[in-house]
Amino acid sequence: MILSRLKEYADTRMDLPPAMYGETSVRWFVDIGADGTLEGFTSRGGDTKANRRGEILRVPQLVRSVGISPKLLADNGEYALGIGRQGADETKVTERHRRFVGLVRRCAEETDEGSVWAVVRFLEGWAPDRDGGLLPDGFDPGDTLTFRVDGVLPVDLEPVQTFWADDTAGPEGRSMTCLVTGEVGPVEERLPVKIKGVPGGQTSGTSLVSANAEPFTSYGLKNSLTSPISRNAGERFAKALNHLISDGPSRMYVGPTVYAFWTRKETGFDYLQFVEQPKPQAVKELFQSPHTTRVPHDLKEDEFYALALSASGGRAVVRDWLETTIPEVRESLKRWFEGQGIVDAYGEESSEYLGVRALARATVQRKGETNRDAEQRIQPALGSALVRVAIKGGRLPEDLLARVVRRNRVEGEVTRPRAALIKLVFATQGGSMNEMQALNPNPNLAGDERAAYHCGRLLAEVEAVQRAALGQVNASVTDRYYGSASSTPASVFPSLMRGARANLGNLRRKAPATHAALDARIMEIASNLPDFPKVLTTRSQGLFALGYYHQRAKDRADARAAREARDGKKEES
Known part of the structure; x- marks a missing residue:
């Protein structure tokens, strides 16, 4: 169902690229004439982070693993020009370039496109060791480049696109019922497009359908054959998912x-x-x-x-x-x-x-x-x-x-x-x-749940009494006792209340109005607590937290209102 919905999205909501094409940042155009002579390199990169790596173009796409697999007419500098990255194995770079040239020649022979023949002539005359000095400043072998012949991009030509679709299809696979379309026909042993942008996955992409280890095989089927999917369906649902994740x-x-x-x-x-x-x-x-x-x-x-x-x-x-x-x-x-x-x-x-x-x-x-x-x-x-x-x-x-x-x-x-x-x-x-x-002084709760809510309120007021009497301290009663007060109230609240009474006694002498307000609030809350619960369940601890949060928020609101009232009286006088 998931894959069917993704393919449906690709069919109805997306402007899909040609088969086995994908959107890639192309950093350079290699401009050549119809006779295959090099005319120069044109940068497609910009100055912003979004376009620094190049212009987004639809070019041939391929899932590469450990082998050497060139992409037709648009690849990195190692494949397209035989220019290796720093520290690269020169033997492998040479082989990558040789395979790339061979692929372009096959395309020219089958399509007989003049612009592709021009690229062949350029490549067969290009010598990386001799011509490396012609590369532009800022050239990075890891960048993707493609060819432009008299203003035409061969990758955009329909015969080239058809060749690439046929070439990457390989030999016809086993005929089975596709799980996505329900149609009987050739299915892929390995799906052609990886999923990019999934957290924890490989940078090269991840497989949504795969059985590449013995425990995952079934009835002699391995890789993607355990969930048979046709090439067209596999490419479409993967492109749809990549589009959704990247957007x-x-x-x-x-x-x-x-x-x-x-x-x-x-x-x-x-x-x-x-x-x-x-x-x-x-x-x-x-x-x-x-x-x-x-x-x-x-x-x-x-x-x-x-x-x-x-x-x-x-x-x-x-x-x-x-x-x-x-x-x-x-x-x-x-x-x-x-x-x-x-x-x-x-x-x-x-x-x-x-x-x-x-x-x-x-x-x-x-x-x-x-x-x-x-x-x-x-x-x-x-x-x-x-x-x-x-x-x-x-x-x-x-x-x-x-x-x-x-x-x-x-x-x-x-x-x-x-x-x-x-x-x-x-x-x-x-x-x-x-x-x-x-804050709800009379919540629709019963038993220990009701007591838990009021215990949370009480802890907030005990903290308020401490703050009023002693000012800012290194560790408040909440810092020290929240954990035990919220889980085993009976074990700590009696001692917390004794401390609060002592602090209230000090406040009575130096701040009678504050003492009266705090004492009244504690008395109101305590009237809802005939006994402190011995142990609170997880749910009751959640209600304790709400009671604590509500009471602190209410106290702050009351304090602000009192300050504003005092300030208003001063302005009137």
Whole structure:
């Protein structure tokens, strides 16, 4: 199904290059006359990072392994001109060039194209040792070059393209039923195009279908024959996937996984702006859009696909595959953003929402660690779970909650991304969490879950008392006790409360108003806690984190409001 959808995309949505052609950065044109004389080298490179390596052209393509395999009329300097890279094996360079010249001669003989014969005459008169001095400044043997004859690129000629397609096809393979098209005919032992840009894969590309070791073989079939695919289908689905992965608007990286998104037909729906870095205005418009009823799955114009890939060496690994519809994606995204909605760290209702990458980082990111470093440690399964729920709905796994709770304990703090992710996990597991966007003194919770939320609030107030009494300290009570307070409250809260009472006693003398406000808040929270739970489950620890985050945010908002009120009175006077 995956390969069929990709081939369908290639057939209906792409302007495909000729068979066995691909888009490559060409750095140099070798300009020659009709008689094969060299007229010069023309640089196709620019000054920007995007075009420094050359102009993107459609030229012959080939998957190279350890052998010597020239590409027709467009290759690097070793093959095309026999000019080796620094430290290259000269014997191999000579053989590469000899094979390249032989391939061009065969093309000339079969097509009888005058421009190809001109290239043959040039190549047979070219001596790398003698003519190397004619190379232009800045020439790099690793750059791709092609030939231009009196302004014509031979690679663009239809007879040349037909020759290359036939030449690379090789002998007709085994006849089997193609898994992509369902047609009976020759299938490829090795698929002709590799997949580029998959994290963890080889720079030369990865194979989506391969069985190159004995354990992967089946019924005597090996390599790609275990999943028989025709050459045309194999080339088309690979080119479609390469296009999707290379195209910014259709792909997203989350840690070691790349996601490709596409629709069956052009819809104008920019889904990436919601799952990668949500734009506040776009999310606002999404919420304002009318609710849609479920769309029949056979309404193919609206079909939406998502493919998640990682790699191990030369093999691509399918992490997830989603098929849904645009209306269903929109409804899932609404629930996704509602689920993660939470006030910011200063108690303000925020229009900023978090994308998949930011939420995934919340499970691993250490204090002071860069986003890039943190993303290298994201578990593929967690990223896939977030994308799946964002696009198609469903439940986020308990493991996700456990990782966030553990990160809170290790760091001794609750960040907004971690609080938002905790709330989102709860929202996807059933029950409304709309009442938990901000501090809720009377949450719809019972038993230890209710106690856990208020324990989190209480820790925030104990910390506030310490800060008011002692100012900034090297290690706050939260720094020292968050882990034990959030997992075994009964073991630490009695001593924390004794310390808070001592600090409140000091505040009564030097700041009576502050003492009164803090004492009232602690009394209100404590009234909800007849006993401290001995042990909290992972879910309850998540609610503890929400209580702590909500209370700190509310305290900051109240402090700001008080300052603004005082400043207003000063201005009036």
